[in-house]
Amino acid sequence: MTTDAAPVADGVAHRGEVVMRAEAVTKAYGGTHALRGVDFEIRRGEVTALIGENGAGKSTLMKILAGVEQPSTGVITLDGVPVDFRSPTQAVAHGVAIIHQELNLCPNLSISDNIFLAREEVRGGFVDFAAQRTAAAAFLERLEEPLDPTTLAGDLRLGQQQLVEIARALSEDARVLIMDEPTSALSHAEVEVLFRVIRDLTSRGVSIVYISHHLDECLELADNAVVLRDGRIVAEAPMADVDLGWIVTQMVGREEGDLYAPMAHDPGEVLLSVRDVVVADPDSPGRLAVRGVSFDLHAGEVIGVYGLMGAGRTELLEALAGRNRILSGTVELDGVDLARRDVASRIEQGLILVPEDRQRDGLVQTLSVGANMAVSAVNQFLRRGFVSRRAETAAVTETGAKVRVKTASFDAPIGSLSGGNQQKVVIGKALLTSPRVLVLDEPTRGIDVGAKADIFALVAAQARTGRAVLFATSEVGEVLYACDRILVMARGEIVAELDPRTTDREQLMAVADTSATPVDTTSFSPTGSDTNDEA
Amino acid sequence: MTATKNGSAPVSATAQARSRLLGNRGVGEFLLDQRAFVALIVLVIIFALMTDAFLTPTNLITMTKHVAYNAILALGMLLVIITGGIDLSVGSIVGLSGIVAGVMLQGWDLSLFDTTAYPAVWVVVVISLAVGGLVGALNGWLITRFNVAPFIATLGTMYIARGAALLISNGSTFPRLQGDPELGNTGFSFLGVGRPLGIPTAIWIMVIFAIVIWVLATRTRFGRHLYATGGNERAAQLSGVLVKSVKMRVYIISGLCAGMAGLIIASELTSAAPQTGQSFELNAIAAVVIGGASLAGGRGTVKGALIGAFVIGFLSDGLVLVGVSSFWQTVIKGLVIVLAVILDQSQERLKKARAAAQAAQSVKRELADRQPVATA
Numbered sequence: 001m002t003t004d005a006a007p008v009a010d011g012v013a014h015r016g017e018v019v020m021r022a023e024a025v026t027k028a029y030g031g032t033h034a035l036r037g038v039d040f041e042i043r044r045g046e047v048t049a050l051i052g053e054n055g056a057g058k059s060t061l062m063k064i065l066a067g068v069e070q071p072s073t074g075v076i077t078l079d080g081v082p083v084d085f086r087s088p089t090q091a092v093a094h095g096v097a098i099i100h101q102e103l104n105l106c107p108n109l110s111i112s113d114n115i116f117l118a119r120e121e122v123r124g125g126f127v128d129f130a131a132q133r134t135a136a137a138a139f140l141e142r143l144e145e146p147l148d149p150t151t152l153a154g155d156l157r158l159g160q161q162q163l164v165e166i167a168r169a170l171s172e173d174a175r176v177l178i179m180d181e182p183t184s185a186l187s188h189a190e191v192e193v194l195f196r197v198i199r200d201l202t203s204r205g206v207s208i209v210y211i212s213h214h215l216d217e218c219l220e221l222a223d224n225a226v227v228l229r230d231g232r233i234v235a236e237a238p239m240a241d242v243d244l245g246w247i248v249t250q251m252v253g254r255e256e257g258d259l260y261a262p263m264a265h266d267p268g269e270v271l272l273s274v275r276d277v278v279v280a281d282p283d284s285p286g287r288l289a290v291r292g293v294s295f296d297l298h299a300g301e302v303i304g305v306y307g308l309m310g311a312g313r314t315e316l317l318e319a320l321a322g323r324n325r326i327l328s329g330t331v332e333l334d335g336v337d338l339a340r341r342d343v344a345s346r347i348e349q350g351l352i353l354v355p356e357d358r359q360r361d362g363l364v365q366t367l368s369v370g371a372n373m374a375v376s377a378v379n380q381f382l383r384r385g386f387v388s389r390r391a392e393t394a395a396v397t398e399t400g401a402k403v404r405v406k407t408a409s410f411d412a413p414i415g416s417l418s419g420g421n422q423q424k425v426v427i428g429k430a431l432l433t434s435p436r437v438l439v440l441d442e443p444t445r446g447i448d449v450g451a452k453a454d455i456f457a458l459v460a461a462q463a464r465t466g467r468a469v470l471f472a473t474s475e476v477g478e479v480l481y482a483c484d485r486i487l488v489m490a491r492g493e494i495v496a497e498l499d500p501r502t503t504d505r506e507q508l509m510a511v512a513d514t515s516a517t518p519v520d521t522t523s524f525s526p527t528g529s530d531t532n533d534e535a
Numbered sequence: 536m537t538a539t540k541n542g543s544a545p546v547s548a549t550a551q552a553r554s555r556l557l558g559n560r561g562v563g564e565f566l567l568d569q570r571a572f573v574a575l576i577v578l579v580i581i582f583a584l585m586t587d588a589f590l591t592p593t594n595l596i597t598m599t600k601h602v603a604y605n606a607i608l609a610l611g612m613l614l615v616i617i618t619g620g621i622d623l624s625v626g627s628i629v630g631l632s633g634i635v636a637g638v639m640l641q642g643w644d645l646s647l648f649d650t651t652a653y654p655a656v657w658v659v660v661v662i663s664l665a666v667g668g669l670v671g672a673l674n675g676w677l678i679t680r681f682n683v684a685p686f687i688a689t690l691g692t693m694y695i696a697r698g699a700a701l702l703i704s705n706g707s708t709f710p711r712l713q714g715d716p717e718l719g720n721t722g723f724s725f726l727g728v729g730r731p732l733g734i735p736t737a738i739w740i741m742v743i744f745a746i747v748i749w750v751l752a753t754r755t756r757f758g759r760h761l762y763a764t765g766g767n768e769r770a771a772q773l774s775g776v777l778v779k780s781v782k783m784r785v786y787i788i789s790g791l792c793a794g795m796a797g798l799i800i801a802s803e804l805t806s807a808a809p810q811t812g813q814s815f816e817l818n819a820i821a822a823v824v825i826g827g828a829s830l831a832g833g834r835g836t837v838k839g840a841l842i843g844a845f846v847i848g849f850l851s852d853g854l855v856l857v858g859v860s861s862f863w864q865t866v867i868k869g870l871v872i873v874l875a876v877i878l879d880q881s882q883e884r885l886k887k888a889r890a891a892a893q894a895a896q897s898v899k900r901e902l903a904d905r906q907p908v909a910t911a
Contacts, residue, residue, distance in 0.1 A: 068773065089775035104773050106766035108833040109759070117763050118775035126754045168774075278898050286890035291898050327895040 015045040019207050020065065020096065020176050025074030027060050027231075034060040036231040037074070042176055047198065047208040049222035049239065051215070053251055053475060057231040058211050059101055062178045065209070066098035067091030078176075089118070097174035099165050101181040101211075107154025112136035114153050115168045139167040144193045157287045158185035158310070166194065177201065178209045183217060184309040195221055213308050213474070214513050215247055227251055248505050252477060267484065268299030271468045272320075272351070272437050277329035277339075279312075279319040289315035291492035292329070297437065297468045302459060304483035304500075305472040308512055312492040313472035314356055317441045320470075321353030322346045333437060347376065350436035354426050354443060362426040363414050370396040370410030372425055377432035395432060403428040403458055420451025427458060438462060440471040444478065456482040476505050488512050567885075570878050571826050571842040574871075578846065582853035589856055596735065602848035603737040604629075604796040606841055608819035609826075610748045611792030613840040614785040616823050617752070619765045619832025620678065620685035622786060625793035625819055627696035628670050629812025632663040632797030634700040637709030637807030639663075640723055653718040660726075664794040670696050671790020675783035689786075693816070700809040708808040712801060727803030737799045744792065749837040761785065765832030821868070822847050825875040846871065 020042040027035040035057045042048055042065075052058050063069040065076065067085030075082050078094055085091040088098070105114050112132045121128040121135075136149035145163045153161060162185045169177055179198075183191045198208055198221060212218055218225065218239070225242055227235040227250040235250040274297075279290035289312045297303055307313045318324045320331055322343035331339045338346050346352075355361035363372050374381065374392050381391040396410050403424040407417055414422060423443060430438060440459070444452040459482065463469050473479060479486045480500050488496040488511050496511045566573055583590040608625050615622045639659045643652040654662070670692055677688035714721035729736040752758040763771040764781045772778050796815070801807040824830065825846050826839025850871060854864045 087775070088773050092775065100773065104767070104770035106763045106770050106833070108762055108766035113759055113763075117759065117771065120756045120759055122756050126750075127756055127759060278895050280891035280894060286894055288894045288898055327891060328899060 014205070016043050018042070019044045019079065021077045022061065022065065022071075023075045023077065025061070025064060025071045025076070027057075027064060027069065028072045033231050035064075035071075038228070038231070038233055040226065040233065042207045042209055043224070044207050045202050045205045046223040047202060047210050047221050048224045048226060049218035050209055050211045050226050050228060051218060051247055051251060052228035056228045056251075058228055059180055061228070062098060062180050062209065062211065065091075065176075066096055066178055068098070092172050092174070095173075095175035096178070097169045097172040097176070098178040099169045099180060099182050101184075103158070103161050103165060105153040105161055105164060108152065110150045110152055111140070111147060111156075111164050111167075112149035114164055115139065115149075115171050117168075119172075135171065136167065139170050140164075142170065143167060143190075143197060145190070158281070158283065159187060159190055162186055163190065166197075170197070174206065176207045176209070178211075180211045181213065181309060182210075183212060183214060191217065215244055215509060216513055218247075219244065244506055244509075248509075267301040268466065270296045271299045271333065272297040272470075273330075273332040274320070275330045275332075277316070277319060277331065278327045279315050279324050280327055281315065282324055288327075289324075289492055290319060293489075293492075293494050294329075295487060295494065295497075297470055299436075299466050299468055300463050301485065302463045302469040302471070302483040303485050303487060304479035305470065305487045305489055306474070306476065306479040306508065306512060307472075307489035308474065310491075311489040311512070313474075313489055314441055315492075316489070317353060317439050317470070317472050318355075321351065321439055323353070323355075347433050347435070350434070352376070352430045352433050352435040352438065354423075354430050354438070354440040356441035356445065358419075358423055358426050358445075362429075363422060365415060367414060368411045369405065369407050369414055369417065369425055370400075372414050373399060373410075373428045373432060376429050380432075396428075399428045399432050403431065404454055418447075418451070420447035420454070423447055423451070423455060424458070427455070431462070435467065437468045437470065440469070442473055443471055444473070444475070452478075476508055480505065480508065564885075567878065567882050571839055571846060571875070574825075574875075575842055575846050575849065578849050578853060582849070582857065585857045589853060594852075594856075596738075598849055598852045599845075600735045600737050601852060602844050603735075603741040604799050605815070605818050605822060605848060606741045606844035607744050607792050607796045607799075608815055609822035609840045609844045610744050610837065611785075611789030612816075612819040613823050613826075613828060613835050613837065614748065614752070614761060615685070615789050616820070616828050616830060617761050617765045617832060617835045618782055618785050619768070619830075620782065620785070621689065621820070621830070622671075622674065622789045623686065623689040623816050624670060624674060624692040624696055625789060625796075626812040626815035626817075627693045627700070628667045628790055628793035629797040629800065629815055630809055631670065631696045631700040631703075632667045632794035633801035633807040633811050634704050634709070634809055635666050636660070636663040636723070636798055636801050637712060638703055640712045640714055640720060641709050653715075653720045656714065656720055656722045656725075659720070659723065660798060663798055664791055667790040667792075667794020667797065668787050669790070671787040671793075672783070674790070675786035678786065679779040679782050697809070704807070704809045706809060708806050710806040712805045712807065723802050724805055725802070726799050727801070727805070737803070740795065740799065744795070745837055745841055748788075752837060757781070757784065762833060765834070767833075818847055819844075821872045825872065827879065829879075843875075 018041045022038055022040040025035055025038045025040070026033065038057070038061060040061060050058050050061070060069065064071050067088045067090050070084075070086070076085070077083065078096070083094060085094070085096070091097070106117065109117065112129070112135075115136045116132045121131045133149045137146070140147050140149065140163070143163050143166060145160065147156070147160060153164060156164065162182065166182060182194065186194065202208060210218060210222055222239045225237055225239050225247060226233060227247065229251065275294045277290055277293045278288060281287040281289040291312075293316055295303070305313050305316070315324055319326050322338070322341060326339045329339060330337045333349050333351055336349060338349060338351065341349070359365070364375060367375070370393070373396050377395070378387060381388050381395065383391065393410070400407070400410060405417070405424045405428065406421050414425065417425065427440070427443070443455055443459070447455075456478070459469050459471065471483070480503065483500060486498040486500055486503065486508070487494050488498060488508065490512055498508065498511070579590070588594055608629070612622055612625065636659050639652070639654050639662065643654065645652055674685075674689050674692050677683045677691070678685050713724050726736050726740075731739060752761060760771065760776045760781050763774070763776050764778050768778055797812060800811055822843035823835060823840045824843065826836065826841070826843030828835025828839060847868065850868060851864055854867065859867070
């Protein structure tokens with residue numbers, strides 16, 4: 001590794017002292033609190049793992065530290081001095097950089113232009129592109145990813161884009177480096193390289209905050225563990241003192257089994273039969289998001305698809321519903337292959353998707369609660385070519401009661417409902433089309449615990465009427481307690497099929513995470529060098 | 536590990552030239568990529584075959600002069616479109632800046648001071664350009680300060696600027712702008728009818744504007760921020776790009792370009808009419824789009840916008856020369872614009888489909904090799 005004399009001495013001398021601190025930080029968005037009085041410390045030359053479930057407030061806290069957002073109340077101090085970052089540029093100027101969870105590259109610019117965006121090397125009024133390319137190549141070399149720095153960011157696969165983000169953060173020469181899910185799209189080998197780079201940085205006194213759903217990564221890498229739950233820090237400990245079981249208990253903080261109604265279904269005959277489905281990644285077409293998935297879904301059955309970020313869950317579900325094109329394979333419902341049909345005819349055949357992003361894909365924000373619910377099934381209310389308000393109202397009222405929407409009236413604007421109730425409206429909309437197979441993508445994202453229980457009760461009730469349900473989630477508790485069968489996805493494939501009654505949390509997480517490794521070595525090597533079909 | 540760029544084996548000179556030109560693409564793809572230029576060549580060949588009057592130096596210069604003011608508008612429009620915006624006000628600015636020049640050359644009635652001023656031509660030019668830049672600044676202010684959609688903001692200023700031109704001129708035309716030697720304000724006609732080195736001034740101005748904007752877009756910090764803003768505004772902002780300032784500047788530049796075009800036209804006609812420049816914004820947008828820019832932002836080149844302006848200009852003049860009715864000219868122009876966008880879309884689709892097909896092929900091979908996985 002490269003050595004650099006001065007920073008090493010500095011870093012070693014003051015290792016472990018607090019560099020940056022958040023004191024009693026709260027953050028409110030409208031009425032909801034993302035953070036409720038958080039005290040958080042970052043220590044010099046150490047890796048602090050910030051752990052928590054989706055919606056616990058991890059990303060919000062990191063955005064505040066990096067100047068992307070400002071706290072509602074509370075103080076941030078850097079080297080004991082209060083700071084008030086109004087923008088990420090100010091934070092970078094103070095030596096605080098962040099790698100964002102969602103990729104933030106300009107697809108139309110080259111790798112080196114992205115790395116040096118807003119920090120261009122200007123000489124005599126003109127950008128010194130050659131110097132930028134050389135520097136960019138050096139950072140990529142350090143990440144052992146020798147890409148041509150003139151390649152457009154949009155032409156890179158997701159993992160490479162993530163490495164460019166990391167290279168950008170390295171180029172900012174930060175003292176505090178925040179990494180929010182930096183490995184979600186990286187292969188195992190790339191993760192190893194990143195870990196080496198992180199250890200090199202810490203040895204030079206750089207402080208790292210590391211957020212990852214891959215708990216084994218946190219265990220391997222971090223010096224400290226801090227667990228965030230519902231906007232509060234509930235536990236912190238040196239990583240050496242804790243194990244996976246401790247982390248999981250702290251993350252969840254309750255016996256989840258109590259939340260969900262037990263499943264007791266008698267699966268009927270096969271309704272949906274999926275064979276060898278291959279789907280391209282909609283964001284980077286050269287990469288496959290789903291790599292040959294097969295399974296059967298029976299009448300009255302609830303299947304939970306579990307996988308980490310980037311495992312291909314959403315892409316699989318959207319392909320089943322007709323939003324992503326299926327490159328090869330079949331999707332048979334009652335013996336009819338739907339793989340080449342459009343969304344509307346799949347709905348007509350009885351397969352409908354409740355999409356992951358309900359704000360964007362599930363609801364029409366300008367329509368009322370009732371109109372949103374009726375929008376997919378409007379054909380049922382036609383009387384001589386006109387929409388019958390009476391038929392519509394009757395159907396909406398009945399379904400609204402079935403899904404237990406809490407609303408002042410069905411004429412109320414959809415925005416007046418809470419997230420959980422909005423999700424019930426989306427499910428109600430799907431049910432009005434009388435589906436035989438109900439597909440739900442992250443049905444509980446961003447909604448509170450009570451509404452989660454309602455939604456799974458609803459799902460169970462639907463299954464009991466003979467419908468088949470397939471849902472995808474990144475939350476372990478949901479697959480363990482709310483389905484009959486678990487399919488675990490990793491890197492676009494189903495790597496395990498588990499029985500929730502005989503599986504526990506650690507097992508499931510281990511399967512979802514480590515199973516990626518063997519798959520990875522065979523399928524991500526450039527030309528399949530260890531398969532012998534062409535040798 | 537960086538052997539990809541420099542360490543290639545010796546290749547014959549022609550093969551090298553070929554690969555420099557084509558990269559690793561086929562000829563068809565190269566033609567599709569350079570379609571605006573190909574279209575221009577095809578146009579020139581067709582018209583040259585149809586009439587001898589087309590490919591003469593005089594006609595080429597005349598046509599290029601006609602191209603010039605649309606090209607200048609298109610250069611400003613290009614920057615706006617790269618940020619993902621649109622500027623509908625440029626046609627009205629053309630009219631307004633001409634009228635402002637007309638007022639001052641005819642005698643600027645300063646009743647407040649009880650005199651009539653006859654400013655020198657360079658003052659007239661600077662003030663008229665400034666008026667264009669000011670309308671551009673108004674666009675930028677509405678868009679960045681109040682978050683008005685660019686389409687709406689510039690639609691509004693399109694009416695405002697046109698109305699201002701009509702108000703100033705009271706709806707009538709200012710004739711005879713050549714000035715009076717006794718008043719010391721002659722020389723305005725240089726912009727429109729001057730011919731330094733035998734080439735009309737308008738063409739020189741187009742070339743200078745093109746070079747300046749090309750340098751701006753490709754060699755400067757501002758240029759990178761311009762493309763970044765259009766490519767992914769949020770990413771640009773998070774990286775520290777001052778997105779609002781970038782937008783403000785492109786609308787000002789677009790306004791200045793339109794002001795310049797207005798001056799050239801007024802000078803050429805030696806008169807200024809308030810209706811001048813109507814629907815010019817649409818020609819400018821068409822030129823930019825034919826040149827391969829994306830209205831979604833992030834994509835577009837100076838070369839493309841210039842070629843686009845030439846395609847539109849040569850098409851109209853050529854059709855006149857071969858005697859096609861002006862009604863058909865309008866239809867044909869519309870077809871060319873739509874065709875350009877269709878080709879653009881199909882090129883994108885082609886690229887995506889090819890990448891996906893390649894990936895799918897490799898998985899199919901893999902699937903065939905793998906033992907069947909038992910389900911349930």
